[in-house]
Amino acid sequence: MELMKLVDCFSSLSCLTTQITSALIMAMVLFLLASGLSLIFGVLGVLNFAHGALYMLGAYFTYTLLTLLGNFGVTVILASIGVGVFGVVFERIFIKRIYSSPLLYQLLLCYAFILILDDLVKIVWGYEFKSIGLPAAFRRPPVKLFGSFVPSYYLFIIIVGIVVAIALWLFLSRTKYGKIIRATAHSSEMVSALGINVSLIYAGVFAIGSFLAGLGGVLAGPVRSIYPGMGASIIIESFIVVVVGGLGSISGAFIGAILIGLMRSFGIIGFPLIEESFVFILMAIVLIIRPRGLFGKEEA
Amino acid sequence: MKKTIFWGSIIAVILIIFPFVYYSKFMINYLTQILIMALFAVSLNLLVGYTGMISFGHAAYFGIGAYSVGILLQKYSSNLLGSLFLAVVFSAIAALVIGFFCIRLGRIYFAMLSLAFAQIIYTIVVKWTGMTGGDQGLIGGIPKPPISLLGLSFSIGTPLNFYIFTVILVIASFVICKFIVDSPFGAILKTIRDNFLRTYFIGIPVKIYQLVIFVIAGTFAGLSGALMALFISGAYPDFTYWTKSAEPIFMILVGGMGSLLGPILGAAILNLLTAYITMYTHLYELVMGTVLVIFILSLKKGLADYLLESERFKRWSSSLAKKKPSRIGLATE
Numbered sequence: 237m238e239l240m241k242l243v244d245c246f247s248s249l250s251c252l253t254t255q256i257t258s259a260l261i262m263a264m265v266l267f268l269l270a271s272g273l274s275l276i277f278g279v280l281g282v283l284n285f286a287h288g289a290l291y292m293l294g295a296y297f298t299y300t301l302l303t304l305l306g307n308f309g310v311t312v313i314l315a316s317i318g319v320g321v322f323g324v325v326f327e328r329i330f331i332k333r334i335y336s337s338p339l340l341y342q343l344l345l346c347y348a349f350i351l352i353l354d355d356l357v358k359i360v361w362g363y364e365f366k367s368i369g370l371p372a373a374f375r376r377p378p379v380k381l382f383g384s385f386v387p388s389y390y391l392f393i394i395i396v397g398i399v400v401a402i403a404l405w406l407f408l409s410r411t412k413y414g415k416i417i418r419a420t421a422h423s424s425e426m427v428s429a430l431g432i433n434v435s436l437i438y439a440g441v442f443a444i445g446s447f448l449a450g451l452g453g454v455l456a457g458p459v460r461s462i463y464p465g466m467g468a469s470i471i472i473e474s475f476i477v478v479v480v481g482g483l484g485s486i487s488g489a490f491i492g493a494i495l496i497g498l499m500r501s502f503g504i505i506g507f508p509l510i511e512e513s514f515v516f517i518l519m520a521i522v523l524i525i526r527p528r529g530l531f532g533k534e535e536a
Numbered sequence: 537m538k539k540t541i542f543w544g545s546i547i548a549v550i551l552i553i554f555p556f557v558y559y560s561k562f563m564i565n566y567l568t569q570i571l572i573m574a575l576f577a578v579s580l581n582l583l584v585g586y587t588g589m590i591s592f593g594h595a596a597y598f599g600i601g602a603y604s605v606g607i608l609l610q611k612y613s614s615n616l617l618g619s620l621f622l623a624v625v626f627s628a629i630a631a632l633v634i635g636f637f638c639i640r641l642g643r644i645y646f647a648m649l650s651l652a653f654a655q656i657i658y659t660i661v662v663k664w665t666g667m668t669g670g671d672q673g674l675i676g677g678i679p680k681p682p683i684s685l686l687g688l689s690f691s692i693g694t695p696l697n698f699y700i701f702t703v704i705l706v707i708a709s710f711v712i713c714k715f716i717v718d719s720p721f722g723a724i725l726k727t728i729r730d731n732f733l734r735t736y737f738i739g740i741p742v743k744i745y746q747l748v749i750f751v752i753a754g755t756f757a758g759l760s761g762a763l764m765a766l767f768i769s770g771a772y773p774d775f776t777y778w779t780k781s782a783e784p785i786f787m788i789l790v791g792g793m794g795s796l797l798g799p800i801l802g803a804a805i806l807n808l809l810t811a812y813i814t815m816y817t818h819l820y821e822l823v824m825g826t827v828l829v830i831f832i833l834s835l836k837k838g839l840a841d842y843l844l845e846s847e848r849f850k851r852w853s854s855s856l857a858k859k860k861p862s863r864i865g866l867a868t869e
Contacts, residue, residue, distance in 0.1 A: 283644070333833055339643075340590060344789045345832050347782065351825030359819075472655075472778065479648045513659035516652040520637070523649045527641045 242506030250384035255501045257386050257394070261459070263497030264397025268452030269470065270477035270489040271404060272445030278421045278484030279441045282331060283339065285346035287474065288467030289353040290446050294319045294453020295462045296357060299366050308371035316451040323446020324439055331442065332435075350468060357464045366462040374458075393455050400451070401490050408486065417441060421484065476519045482532025491530060537715065544711035551703045555696055564699045570807050571706045572763045577787035577799035578713055579756030584785070585793030586717055587749050588729030589639075592647040592781055593654025594757055596634065597627040599661060599776030601758030602765035606674040607667060614681045616692070620762050627758020628751055630657075635750035639743050651778060658776040673772035678765060692766070702763055709756055714796055716752065725749055790831065792838020794845070801840050 245251040269291055276284050297315035305311055326349070334342050370389050378385035408414040420427045420437050428434040460466070477496055481488025496515050503511040522530065555564055576598055583589040604623035613619050634653045638646055661668050669675060680698075682691040692698045716722050727735045728742055736742045765771045774780060783806075784799070791802025813823045835842050843849060 330829070330833070337832075340584070340785065340789055341832055344786060344828060347786070348825040348828035348832070351821035352829070355819050355822035355825070359822075472651075475648065476652070479645065483644065510659060510663065512662075513656045516655045516659075519652045520649060520656070523641060523645055523652070524637055527645050529645075 239506055242502065245502070245505055249382045253382040253384040253386065255505070256498070257381075257390050259497035259501035260397075260494070261390050261393045261497075262500060263493040264393050265452045265456045266470075266474055266477050266496060267397055267401065267490050267493035268448045268455070269474040270481070270493055271401070271486050272448035273474055274478045274481070274484055274486060274489045275417075275441055275448075276445040277478070279417055280331075280335065280438050282335070282342050283346075284331075284445065285343050285471065286326075286349040286353070286467075287445070287449050288469075288471030289350050290319050290323060290449035290467070291453040291456075291470060292357065292462075292464070292467035293322060293353070294450035295457040295460075295466065296361055296366075296453075297450070298454045298457040299361070299368050299462060302368055302371070306372075308373055312451070312454050315454045316447050319450025319453070320443045320447035323449075324443045326446075327439055327442035332438075335438075354464045354467075361464075363464065368458045368462070370458050389458060393459075396451075396455060400448070401486075404448075404486055413440075473515065476515050479529055480519055480522050482529030485529070485531040488529055488531030537718075540711055540714045540718070544707050544714075548703055548707040551707070552700050555699065559696075561695055564695050566807070566811070568695070568699045568702050568767055570804050571702050572760050572767060573783070573787065573807060574800040574803035575706045575709055575760040575763070576757055577784040577791070577803050578710060578796060579753045579760065580784040581788050581793055581796070581799045582713065582716070582725075582749055582753045582756075584788055585795075585798070586722065586729060587725045587746060588643075588732075589746060589750070590643060590647045590785075591638075591650045591750075591753070592778070592785075593634075593650035593652070594753070594784060595776050595778065595780035596650075596654035596657045597631055597754040597757035598761035598764070598780060599657060599771070600630050601627045601761030602771040602775050603661065603668055603674065604758075605762040606678045606765045606771045609678050609680070610674065610676070614679070616681050616683050617685070620759075620766075623762040624755055624758045627761070628755040631751045631754025631758075632747070635747050635754070639746045639750060651781070654776060654781055655778060658773060658778075661776050662773050668771075668773075671773060673774075674765070674770050677769045678771075680766060680769075698767065702767070705759065705763065709759060710796065710800075713756070716749075717796065721745070721748075786828075789838060790828075792841035792844070794838070794841040797844075798838045798840035802838065805839070 245255060269287060273284060273287050276282060276287075294315055297318050298311055301311040301315050302308065305314075330345060330349070331342075334345055370387075374387070374389040374392065376388055378387045379391060380386075406414075408418060416427065416432060416437060417440075420432075420434060420441075424434050427437070473496065477489055477492040479492075480495060481490070481492030495518065499514045499518055500511065503514040507514065551567070554567075576594075580591065580594045583591050583594075601623045604626045605619050608619035608622060609616065634650070638649045638653070641649055662670055664670070680691070680693050682689045682693075684690075690697065690701075692701045717725070724735070724740055724745055727740075728745060732742065761775060764775070784803075787802030787806055788799045789802070790805055791800065792798030809824060809827065810820070813820050817823060837845075
């Protein structure tokens, strides 16, 4: 009986540690995507369906840069910035033109870009699954933690995720630019009346969002297989995280991502048959009880 | 109302006569597929275009219709019309239950919750291997026993007969949809779309109207799914996946959401594009994506809306209206 396995796992410290770490690495990657998605939606009002494609680009950039340079640290930075730059160009050329269009047309444009990017990736990198081995710096014996062995790269992902979360929170709540961004989310007309170039803020926010998605792809690259269409499978989960946490809320995205990660990693032990629909059930329950999400402020 | 039935039957007769004038198996199958997908898109447009409810999980009802008719005919019944009817009823019941929860939410959250339910249905379909065939889908073909009605027997086993069967059912559904959107009930739906709060304030039970149209849309989606299952003689988990929910949305967007014609046009365009692109290149997604981008950035609305709202069409239709003054002046303004 699978449920007994779940009970066994809860009573064993090493099993708990293993499941919680795997939940956390899933959560950190999801958080990187969801926070960007949430930020872009909160400020620009665009539901960026193509966010998953940016994640995919991040992973492919990592693959190429790592074979060219061989240095993982430089690769992480260059690949994420590359995706950020790509995002800005995408925003300036295309997304900019549809801010005033209905929500559905924004979705359609983003979907068109998922199709285009998936095929471009196939042309450039080929159809096959690619895999990046663990970077050299992390090829060492796993760390022993509460009786279970955790690969050092997993700890790296978790630490980066938490650092990014804190940095993002500090940036938005403590700095001048963060204040401008939050003000733009509240009322872009008022901000532009104060003499601030809102269009530039939009580009900046899109850049940050794309950078975060790219970073997600970069970090996930070495532990997941890379293939065209990998973005489409993660975008739905990121949406769920955003909706569960509350649209436009960064802390909501963080909590939402951890919740989803825990559900998946424990769900697969206790309820392997319906594990995939677990996250959807969670979302349904949250939306029925609290329609604006756990940390959402107002109804969209 | 009589006018709608009149035009509906004219179109149906033309479509039925067409293969007798020019017969090609490719063409027949192609038209059948367009009709089925057009019904799927039109059913979703009752929500998206007329009521302003963006459902992102419409494939759930399409899939339930498809699987129900397949399973019923494979295992339990040899009555085709009865199975078809039951399949549509199952879709309607599912829409009633899911809709009950979804209509409580605002726009984006409504879209996400409808998606969540559709994905739950998808998981059930994949995991319930004994009933649905799991990943493989319902394989081995769906038997199509002849229909006997009023002492007459009609088999839908051949492509031509199935085409005629589809034309009759789909055009009849379009006529019903036209009734719905032109009725006082339909007028209230448009009011809800244009201003939810004001509709509520004048004493209309908005949620009940939304639930009713959600069930109607689910019912027609179920019919189109059931027809699709019979057409390709199988049902696959893809039928309930979110990409299937996205298909009719694109048809609506490409064709236009302001009329019944829009989604039908969209279904025809997208099916044609798919057929031609795959004929010439394997880079289907790249070409399709580029076409969509050009389309969105240039027209900024669906093709039918673009045509119907153009100045020339308005002049033409107003000159018609002058010749034959409408009895209800307000409705045409």
